[in-house]
Amino acid sequence: MFAKVLVANRGEIAVRVIRACREMGIITAAVYSDEDRGAMHVRLADEAYSLGGTAAAESYLRTDAIVAAIERSGADAVHPGYGFFSENADFARAVAAQGVTFIGPPPEAIEVMGDKISAREAAVRAGVEPVPGNTEPIVDPTQVEAFGAAHGWPVAVKAAYGGGGRGMKVVHQAAEAAAAVESAQREALAYFGRGELYMERYFDLARHVEVQVLADAHGNCVHLGTRDCSAQRRHQKLIEEAPAPSIDPAVLEAMGAAAVAVARGCGYVNAGTVEFLYSDGSFYYLEMNTRLQVEHPVTEMVTGVDLVEMQLRIAAGEPLTLTQSGVRIDGCSIEVRVNAEDPAGGAFLPCPGPVTDLRPAQGYATRWDGGYEAGDKISPYYDNLIGKLVVWGRDRNVAISRALRALSETRIGGVATTIGAAQAILAHPDFASVTHSTRWVEERLDFASLPQPPLSVTGADASAPGSRARHEIEAEVDGKRFSVALWTPQADGDDSERPSASRRRARGPSSLGGGTAEVTVPMQGTIIKLLVDVGDEVETGQPVAVLEAMKMENNIAAGRAGTVAEIRVKVGDSVGAGDTIAVIS
Numbered sequence: 001m002f003a004k005v006l007v008a009n010r011g012e013i014a015v016r017v018i019r020a021c022r023e024m025g026i027i028t029a030a031v032y033s034d035e036d037r038g039a040m041h042v043r044l045a046d047e048a049y050s051l052g053g054t055a056a057a058e059s060y061l062r063t064d065a066i067v068a069a070i071e072r073s074g075a076d077a078v079h080p081g082y083g084f085f086s087e088n089a090d091f092a093r094a095v096a097a098q099g100v101t102f103i104g105p106p107p108e109a110i111e112v113m114g115d116k117i118s119a120r121e122a123a124v125r126a127g128v129e130p131v132p133g134n135t136e137p138i139v140d141p142t143q144v145e146a147f148g149a150a151h152g153w154p155v156a157v158k159a160a161y162g163g164g165g166r167g168m169k170v171v172h173q174a175a176e177a178a179a180a181v182e183s184a185q186r187e188a189l190a191y192f193g194r195g196e197l198y199m200e201r202y203f204d205l206a207r208h209v210e211v212q213v214l215a216d217a218h219g220n221c222v223h224l225g226t227r228d229c230s231a232q233r234r235h236q237k238l239i240e241e242a243p244a245p246s247i248d249p250a251v252l253e254a255m256g257a258a259a260v261a262v263a264r265g266c267g268y269v270n271a272g273t274v275e276f277l278y279s280d281g282s283f284y285y286l287e288m289n290t291r292l293q294v295e296h297p298v299t300e301m302v303t304g305v306d307l308v309e310m311q312l313r314i315a316a317g318e319p320l321t322l323t324q325s326g327v328r329i330d331g332c333s334i335e336v337r338v339n340a341e342d343p344a345g346g347a348f349l350p351c352p353g354p355v356t357d358l359r360p361a362q363g364y365a366t367r368w369d370g371g372y373e374a375g376d377k378i379s380p381y382y383d384n385l386i387g388k389l390v391v392w393g394r395d396r397n398v399a400i401s402r403a404l405r406a407l408s409e410t411r412i413g414g415v416a417t418t419i420g421a422a423q424a425i426l427a428h429p430d431f432a433s434v435t436h437s438t439r440w441v442e443e444r445l446d447f448a449s450l451p452q453p454p455l456s457v458t459g460a461d462a463s464a465p466g467s468r469a470r471h472e473i474e475a476e477v478d479g480k481r482f483s484v485a486l487w488t489p490q491a492d493g494d495d496s497e498r499p500s501a502s503r504r505r506a507r508g509p510s511s512l513g514g515g516t517a518e519v520t521v522p523m524q525g526t527i528i529k530l531l532v533d534v535g536d537e538v539e540t541g542q543p544v545a546v547l548e549a550m551k552m553e554n555n556i557a558a559g560r561a562g563t564v565a566e567i568r569v570k571v572g573d574s575v576g577a578g579d580t581i582a583v584i585s
Contacts, residue, residue, distance in 0.1 A: 001316050002026055002077040002101065007045065008066050009081030012371035012387055013292070014041035017079045020308035029073040031066060032481070033059035035379050037474055040371055047073055048481035055381050060084045061193050063094050070098055072479060077101040077315060079308075083191065083383065086291040087161060103315040105270050105290050112266045113288040115160050117198045119266075123285040126265035128258045130285040131277055133200025141177040144199055148174060151201050157181055159188035160196035167191065168235045170202050183546075183553055186528060190548065205437045206279040208232065208286075209244045211259035212299045214310055215268045220320040223256040224303050225329045227295055231425050233348055233441045234552065238418065239425055240295035241334045242302045245396055246434040247278065255283055262288060271296075271311050294337065294388070297369055301333035301392040332399040333392045334426075336407065340384040342416035346447040349416075350523050350549040352380040357413030361406035365392040378415055380524040380549050386417065400426055420450045517565075519582040521556055525549030527573045527581065536564045544582050547575070558584050 004027040030045035049069035053059040085091035089107040159167025167188030169180035185195040215221040228244035259274035275286040360368035370387030393399030529546040543555035565585035
């Protein structure tokens with residue numbers, strides 16, 4: 001087994017891997033950007049190394065910086081988590097070139113299955129029918145227009161090296177093709193470092209069902225049942241459950257067999273997920289994610305298998321001791337992704353900022369996988385997942401009730417969250433009856449009545465006069481992080497640990513423009529595109545700029561019709577919640 005593992009990621013997944021390593025007696029080394037200097041994953045790791053920079057491209061997507069951290073740490077293995085470099089064959093090779101084990105599949109398997117285009121071809125060779133699509137890379141929007149005309153609308157434009165809904169746009173008519181391709185390429189480059197795209201038919205009423213597989217280097221491969229991930233918005237999952245409900249057991253078994261066939265067909269090793277679209281009793285291969293999935297805990301809860309432990313053991317060369325006949329699915333598990341977003345009105349606007357209070361639910365069969373604690377900050381530069389609330393029940397009804405109970409007990413202050421939206425989903429009769437689909441959240445649910453909870457500021461209060469205050473001081477020596485605690489006398493009225501004015505500020509306006517002459521942004525982020533010029537005529541609700549926040553693109557719209565009198569930003573500018581970017585006269 002490994003002596004030291006470097007975790008090349010951040011947030012919740014880095015915390016998850018660090019904890020698994022600690023349970024196995026493995027030393028862990030974290031890496032961090034300047035923005036994440038005091039992050040939870042850094043605090044938990046045995047060692048931590050600076051990557052420098054702030055944005056992902058300046059830090060977590062810098063192979064040279066991570067390789068340097070590997071050398072300094074002396075780690076003998078690297079776990080990539082999910083996102084970032086987890087499906088990057090070049091990174092896996094760079095790790096191996098250091099004589100270090102990459103905890104994931106071989107680079108060749110990543111290249112075949114990580115590239116969604118070649119993955120479709122591999123599925124066909126394995127005898128698994130894919131979603132109708134085109135294996136030719138998109139180089140011009142006219143390809144999308146021609147495909148839609150031939151196969152019907154809508155069409156999904158997707159990142160060839162992506163996943164998790166990033167770099168995916170749905171095109172409903174030919175006129176939308178150019179903008180969709182441009183936007184998908186930007187997101188793909190920002191999140192995965194590669195901008196190649198492909199396309200396939202988008203099913204309106206399908207369910208998203210996936211199969212977890214484990215394969216070792218000795219020729220053994222098993223599947224651990226299914227997960228249903230149909231409750232989505234912006235093609236990103238909100239709620240997942242295992243096993244997939246209301247599907248004929250024979251179909252579920254066929255999905256499992258198809259997943260194993262796909263994995264074997266590409267020489268897959270380690271943990272992976274094969275995704276399918278399910279509609280009217282039939283299923284179609286969608287893609288394979290050559291990494292650990294965000295929703296892996298629900299599989300762990302119903303099988304009793306620690307998937308991160310299995311990843312480590314497989315990467316260390318151990319054979320699987322689990323056989324297909326030995327896999328048991330017990331009960332139902334539901335995972336709720338709690339994101340820093342304001343779901344009011346169905347907008348799901350990213351909401352970065354300080355977390356002033358965080359008290360996850362507890363209780364029987366209730367689990368919290370988080371990447372933050374009270375006092376931490378949700379950065380606008382990275383994914384906005386705060387944590388995952390996971391429950392288990394002896395059947396699906398019990399699991400739903402337990403999830404609702406746990407959500408009602410979870411307290412998060414300082415940022416808006418998706419908890420209210422999750423409660424609306426779980427309590428809806430369509431979810432209970434499993435009549436929902438991947439478009440159900442956006443098309444059928446009404447979030448207009450969701451309450452906008454106050455952003456509480458229950459951070460650390462000043463201590464009584466004469467007491468001492470604890471201060472965390474971080475120091476770096478040759479790029480390695482050290483944390484030092486200092487205790488200093490606290491004078492009467494010292495408010496050094498009280499929330500500052502910026503921490504007490506309420507969320508920015510949820511309306512885009514609000515009918516006023518000023519066009520303001522509702523959240524912190526970066527202007528990545530301007531859609532109008534001074535002198536242009538605009539209509540109410542017309543997008544005037546594109547704002548990137550937490551790796552998601554958001555159109556900023558005019559709140560009134562008129563003429564663009566002033567533009568106060570340029571592409572690349574960073575803006576804060578409430579900032580004015582344009583004036584409409």
